[in-house]
Amino acid sequence: MTNQTAIPAGIDLREEIDRLRKERNAVILAHYYQKPELQDLADFVGDSLELSRKAADTDADVIAFCGVKFMAETAKILSPEKIVVLPDMDAGCSLEDSCPPEKFKAFRERHPDHIALTYINCSTEVKALSDVIVTSSSAETILQQIPKDQKIIFGPDRHLGGYLNRKFDRDMLLWPGVCIVHEAFSETELLKLKAEHPEAPVAAHPECPPHIIDHADMVGSTSAILTYAKNFPGDTLIVATEPHIMHQMEKALPEKTFIGAPGADGNCNCNICPYMALNNLEKLYLCLRDMEPRIEIEESLRADAQKSLDKMLEMAGGTVGKGDLGAIDGD
Ligand code: 13P
Ligand code: SF4
Numbered sequence: 001m002t003n004q005t006a007i008p009a010g011i012d013l014r015e016e017i018d019r020l021r022k023e024r025n026a027v028i029l030a031h032y033y034q035k036p037e038l039q040d041l042a043d044f045v046g047d048s049l050e051l052s053r054k055a056a057d058t059d060a061d062v063i064a065f066c067g068v069k070f071m072a073e074t075a076k077i078l079s080p081e082k083i084v085v086l087p088d089m090d091a092g093c094s095l096e097d098s099c100p101p102e103k104f105k106a107f108r109e110r111h112p113d114h115i116a117l118t119y120i121n122c123s124t125e126v127k128a129l130s131d132v133i134v135t136s137s138s139a140e141t142i143l144q145q146i147p148k149d150q151k152i153i154f155g156p157d158r159h160l161g162g163y164l165n166r167k168f169d170r171d172m173l174l175w176p177g178v179c180i181v182h183e184a185f186s187e188t189e190l191l192k193l194k195a196e197h198p199e200a201p202v203a204a205h206p207e208c209p210p211h212i213i214d215h216a217d218m219v220g221s222t223s224a225i226l227t228y229a230k231n232f233p234g235d236t237l238i239v240a241t242e243p244h245i246m247h248q249m250e251k252a253l254p255e256k257t258f259i260g261a262p263g264a265d266g267n268c269n270c271n272i273c274p275y276m277a278l279n280n281l282e283k284l285y286l287c288l289r290d291m292e293p294r295i296e297i298e299e300s301l302r303a304d305a306q307k308s309l310d311k312m313l314e315m316a317g318g319t320v321g322k323g324d325l326g327a328i329d330g331d
Contacts (some may be wrong), residue, residue: 087283098177102124
């Protein structure tokens, strides 16, 4: 944990972050689910695949990762020579928590004729136990390259895996994990919202459960949803994913209206990711100043995890769900 009391009184956090970023030759990467102030000062904002590529390619000495731990670990796995800092080391993920490595290993051992196609939202240990990693923007391209008769374990997100099974007529064995954020959308409240805005299409992330996906006009990664927001005909869009993504839509498309899909009481904050929300300007300043909390991974584990991530980067090819709004480079 970081010590926020150590911040000198009266400093301008944005100026200090800027000074430290230059002094340390650091790049600040941010996911679309981060608070607007973090997205706005990042050098690069993207989805999980774009952020992985950026981490693998950057020539910075330090990566300050405004996202969750598995994302910062991915950056370290792909760029081991760099210092990777995460503003809050408690920024986890319910999908990662649902898949303890020892249980995943035992599951794999019970299915020796299956390969493991694994969502990037998992621990380094689970990546090391997997054959190919996917993100939501690369999963379809990668799955289509795997022969239909190849047996597959897909974890840890059963909703993304179920969506892929239905779309491509596969029968991958699904690990029973869910994202608590996407799980919280309410079908009843979504139907009420659709009735109020009959012209508005629904864009949903594939981490949503099927009863939400069934009402979606498009399903895709964060970057694909951003592209859809730019191109859909009409002026109002219902967005079924973590609401901080709407910051990029509202900035780029002020003439359109974006409405977050509702949770159970129709008006809750239950769709804000509590892990992503742990990061803030103060903690970003402190991690750039103190060079901690820092991601450290034992070398043989890192090298094993890199194999499945390299496979993803190779098989994803040029695939990114990005468009004009996807992968936003800072100045
Ligand atoms: P993408 O940005 O790759 O769509 O992933 C969303 C997510 O699960 C972040 O936790
Ligand atoms: Fe994990 Fe869901 Fe939060 Fe993404 S939004 S980090 S999948 S809990």
